[in-house]
Amino acid sequence: MDLGIAGRTALVTGADSGIGWHTAQMLLDESVTVVVSDKEADALAESAATLRAPEGALHQVAADLDTLEAVEQLEQDVRAAVGSIDILVHGAGVTGAQGMFHEIDDRGWVDTLTTDLLAPVRVTRAFIGALREGGWGRIVYLTSEDATQPYDDELPYCAAKAGVLSFAKGLSRSYASEGLLVNCVSPAFIRTPMTDAMMTKRADELGVTFDEAVESFLAEERPFMELGRRGEPEEAAAVVTFLCSERASFVNGSEYRVDSGSVATI
Template sequence: MDLGIEGRIALVTGADSGIGWHTARLLLAEGATVVMSDLDQERLDTAASDLEAPEGRLHAFAADITSLDSLADLHTKVADAVGDIDILVQSAGVTGAQGLFHEISDEGWTKTIETDLIGPVRLIRQFLPSLRRGGWGRLVLLASEDAMQPYDDELPYCAAKAGILALAKGLSRSYASEGLLVNAVSPAFIRTPMTDAMMDKRADELGVSTEEAIESFLVEERPYMELGRRGEPDEVANVIAFLCSDLASFVNGSNYRVDSGSVATI
């Protein structure tokens, strides 16, 4: 399918694996020039080497979205390499502090919110002038099912992702008249390094295999995931790529849930 983004320039954060990597792959396949970013340059270079891209169409720059200095450096590198971006996909994030409310410290809350909410705010602030200049832009923020259906053992993450939905909706009202469309995507239990780590930890705690931990998690913790499996990262990336495209020219301020029905309400 032609998404109408050939020649567009995209920045994808959290791109060394999982949803971010698959999004970068799809945007490349549709003819966009892609800048991948994540924390570790070595891992990022390895991830980029696994993608097939014509010369000059793929770049990889490490950055920490929680650091203003790091983001300023990223902006300089992106501008030097490709100029202004047209598309920004914010996929970087962490599960953060876990446990019941009374078990989580101020530090746990602060570090989670810093990465999953303040980080995206800083990233957007850094690249917003770029996105506004061209008269056509797409900003897609990764939220989570947790934003709408919070779980009591990961409330800092839930609160941060609820903030992402509010941020996306608010931004969508500010810049649509300039051609910049803003939307969110909320996945649930996707096969990524983040959920791999969660399931490995669960397996250790229960004394079972990782596959058994996944099966019991689906039954006990995610009963509304009607397909009865983890999602694949490309199943989320497909929706992100659509929202980055000309096909989504009348989609603004939305939240697309890619969750197999995990959120119990409509």
């Protein structure tokens, strides 16, 4: 299917692995010029080298999105590299502070909310001018099942992702008349470095293998994931890429769950 976005320009944050990497590849396959960004320059360069891209179609800008100054510098670097962007995919995020509520201090909350809520707000503010310039634009935020089905051992992350959903819904009303559409994709338990780390920790704590940790996690913590497996990053990236496209021209203010049924409500 031709997604109708050949010649567009996109910025993908959190792009050195997982859903972000696969989204960048799918956009490149649609003849989109892509800027990939992530926190660590070396890891980003190594990851970008594995993307299949025509000459001149792929650019990389490392940025730590935890500070306003870094976000502003990201905007300047992206503009210098490709000019204005038409598409923003914000996938950068962290699991953040974990534990029961009484175990998480103020710093844990501030650090998690800074990365998972304030960073997407700042990045959007930095690029909103460019996204409004051409009368056509797309913003897609990677949120999580946790936004609508919070878990008691990672409340800062859940609250941040719920905040992104609310922010996106409100933002979707602001510029739709100008052709800028805003949506979210909420994955659950995708095979990414983040969930790899979670399962490695679980395996160590339980004294079991990695695969046994995944199996027990699915049975005990995610019983509504009816497919009984972790999702693949390209399964989420395909939905993100669709929402970036001309084929999603009547989709605005929506949340697409890519979760195998994990969220147990309608």
